[in-house]
Amino acid sequence: MRKLLLSITTAVTLSPAAALAQQGEAGPELMGSLAQMAGSLILVIGIILLLYYLAGRLMKVPQGGGARYIRVVETRHLAPKKSLMLVEVGGEYLLLSNSGEGVSLIKQVEMLEEIEVVEERGYGTLIPFPLRNKLKNIPGAGARGKMPLGQLKKSGDFA
Template identity: 75%
Template sequence: MRKLAAVTTAALLLPAAAHADSGGPDLVGSLAQMVGSLILVIGIILILYYLAGKLMKMPQGKSAGYIRVVETKHLAPKKSLMLVEVGGEYLLLSNSGEGVSLIKQVEMLEEIEVVEEKSAAALIPGQLRKKLEALAGGLPRKEAPLGQLGKSGGFA
């Protein structure tokens, strides 16, 4: 990375140095000042980005508190449903621009329906999958059928 920066700086300074002898303005000094200012500004931005990330970071994972947001489902701008665990009880809350309101208190954990993750093939709508398979049917077959992914994330 440093070599790339040195090569880039040298490539920028060499043409300026060749024209500096012609009696024109001090191009090398101006170019060096511009590059130095740019490096300083980018450095300040990166430092502020790092500090903002450290200061604004919310603690994640298991916390010592008794309130935990289990899931949030955004419905529209400024409108969402939240499932919150408070002291072992589950509450379904509505969050909107007007405020937060209780919809239902879920008594048992069994009442919460656990939705299994869908495979990649199930995420593609039926009609689109048929059209894609029809398009792929005319091509020579080198890979697995559409939507059959391996555990590594690539085609099996």
């Protein structure tokens, strides 16, 4: 960061001075102006970097660390800016309505068993179930739902 700042400052200060020095018109007034401009630029960039550093240190919100008593179990979006949320607070489940006007309690839900989320992994989950069934029921497909490559036409249709 300092190297970049130094190279920018050097380029800004030396480019006009070098151009005017070649013409023979560079006087002490121009060099004073360039030095003042470079100093002001360094001062402004320094203030910006200092404010950036302080904002990062002072405005940081602590993440985690302690016990968590509130957990969003599931969210269902119904329309733009409208959704239902199932929230666990201290072992109790609450069904909340979230809309543009605010959040409101719909019902306290009593669940006897813990919700367990099981994620299926693999390529089979990428194809929706109805499409998978249609692909298995294609006429001429083998016993395992696979079609031999020789039964395909060049047009892409099935023979």
